[in-house]
């Protein structure tokens with residue numbers, strides 16, 4: 311009986327799996343994820359799965375150019391930071407494509423991430439197809455890009471459900487999570503900026519979680535430094551994943567406030583029981599560490 315019950319649960323979960331984050335390493339010219347570092351792709355993809363499992367009911371239409379409807383996807387090149395583009399790509403339904411790589415980011419920056427843009431010619435509905443992908447009037451476009459600092463001493467975690475000490479290192483999981491959420495549009499699309507007012511965020515989901523309009527950090531792309539919430543699906547207090555910075559030896563999971571911000575820009579959260587199962591084992595974290603290096607969009 312137990313096995314049958316488990317099989318039923320797995321089937322139910324699989325039926326919801328509509329939203330997939332696909333990483334593309336074409337522009338990883340500094341070989342942060344390729345060459346001798348090929349094994350790191352597994353770590354990034356695990357974070358993508360962690361995020362998409364929290365958002366899986368969100369459905370996005372395919373982007374399919376044809377005839378007079380043509381376009382270019384624009385994004386920052388993760389390997390050199392320059393503006394780049396792909397001419398007339400097709401993206402499959404429910405796939406969100408993120409170009410990933412690394413380079414020396416300089417200063418105290420651990421990672422950068424953002425949603426992509428586009429240029430197009432064709433019908434008005436074609437523009438809407440690219441901009442919204444059938445997801446109402448939310449700017450959930452084709453994807454985006456992210457890049458990690460190649461000069462940082464990274465901690466790569468083989469099991470993200472357990473926490474351990476990694477003194478002197480920065481947590482790849484936490485920074486990848488932060489940059490993926492930026493690439494999904496958090497702080498980086500007009501769906502976000504349209505909800506910014508006088509240094510606060512007015513989205514209904516986030517305001518309900520925080521009990522007020524959350525205060526934003528300088529630049530309006532993050533929650534204010536030190537903003538607290540609880541890890542999604544748990545009662546465990548944690549500094550938000552989407553405040554601007556992180557210390558060495560610090561792990562951050564997605565919090566309810568982070569998830570609410572994503573809901574406010576058009577993503578749908580899975581019901582709580584699924585996230586509870588996913589995050590079981592995420593314990594209390596050492597948050598009193600001094601922040602030495604910053605993460606930003």
Ligand SMILES: [Zn+2]
Pocket residue numbers: 488492532553554605606607
């Ligand atoms: Zn950021």
